[in-house]
Amino acid sequence: MPRASGPLAETLARRPVLLDGGLSNQLAAQGCDLSGGMWTGRVLDERPEQVEAAHTAYARAGAEVLITASYQIGYGTPAAGSRDRARTTALLHRSVTLAARAAEAAGHEVWVAASVGPYGAVLADGSEYRGRYGLSVARLAEFHRPRIEALLAAGPDVLAVETLPDPDEAEAVLTVLAETEAPAWLSYTVAGGRTRSGHALPGAFALAAGSPQVIAVGVNCCDPEDVLPALGAAAAVTGKPLLAYPNDGSVWDAPTATWAPPPGTPAAWPVAAWQRAGARLLGGCCRIGPDRVAALGRELRGLG
Incomplete structure (x- = not known):
């Protein structure tokens, strides 16, 4: 089966699409050992x-979009270590190839989204949760x-421009996207009702409203309570x-490279409310695994 029969944007016009979870x-x-600056890139x-x-x-759990392992791969950054430019390019290409293999082996349509993580991610110091890089x-x-x-x-179906903390970085990525015809989402x-850099959400x-390349906008790697606003x-x-x-x-603690779990018992996600607000791409980020993705898929099907 081909990994997808048509552009993701066309499907979003018809129905919700299930994303994967945390890689x-x-x-x-x-x-796997994820220690060191490259994290999943290692x-x-x-x-x-x-x-x-x-x-x-994730494909077996029903995910219809697989996000690549390129989040922390960049050129000339601390996380890249001693790898030369050719090696970095090869890793970026490999990330798409591996997701495409899994997509092609799935028993249903699956799109491949190439992760374009923020500048702060490749610094490997948690600054994607602060922004304002200077x-x-x-x-x-x-x-x-x-x-x-x-x-x-490498031929992905869409770019996943994700976990941006700062509208300045969104403006920068939109500038690059305008040089291409590639579809992308921006997240x-x-x-607390603002970007992680403290900017107002509207x-x-x-910034993305007038970009023909951007097929969807929203949020990721945040507390579920922050989604609906x-x-x-x-x-x-x-x-x-x-x-x-x-x-x-959970909250990421950069100095210890650990997640602090949320207090109390997490509330069920108000998925129906998210859909009513316009959410068409739904999935999970850090600490959301295949079981949770499968349950989300069942809920989406039940909501019709």
């Missing part, structure tokens, strides 16, 4: 068969351009399909 937690569950480099196995686990929009565009070009050369990480989402802000200013793939409410 890092699934790799850890498979016994497994992509050293044990690529495990990355494919993780994608396969870099100009032009400098951020220079950072993102070669990795986007490399990912597109902020948010907290203005942050409005963000979707409302995005719907009010973009008119585009929305997306949501939160984590389980």
Whole structure:
């Protein structure tokens, strides 16, 4: 079966689409070592068969979009270590190839989304949860351009521009996307009704309103409680399909490289409300595994 029979944007116009879950937690569950600056990129480099196995686990759980292991792979950054440019390009290409293999082996349609993580992710210091890097929009565009070009050369179905903390970085990526014809989604990480850099959500989402390349906007890697207000802000200013793939409410502690679990018993996700707000791409981020994705898929089918 081909991994998908048509553009993702066309399907979003007809029905919701189920995303996968957290790649890092699934790799850890498979016994992989994610220590060091490259995180999931380390497994992509050293044990690529495990990355494919993780994608396969999500496809078997019903995921219709597999997000690649390219989140922390970039050129000339601390996380890249001593790897030269050619090696970095090869890893970016490999990330798409592995997801495509898992997609092609699935028993249903699956799209491949090439992860374009934020600048802060490749610094491997948790700064994607702070933003405000002190870099100009032009400098951020220079950072993102070669990795986007490399990912597109590998042939994904869509770019997943994800976990952006700062509208300046969104503006930079949108500048690069305007040089291509590639479809992409754009997703902020948010907290308390603002982007992680502290910017108001309506203005942050409005940047994508006029971009023909952006097929959906929304949030990821955030507390589930922050999803609905963000979707409302995005719907009010973009008119585009929305997306949501939160984590389980845990908070990332960069100095210890650990997740602090949410207090108390997490509430059930208000998926029906997210759909009513316009969410068409729904899934999970960090600490959301195949079982949770499968349950979300059943819920989406039940909602019709």
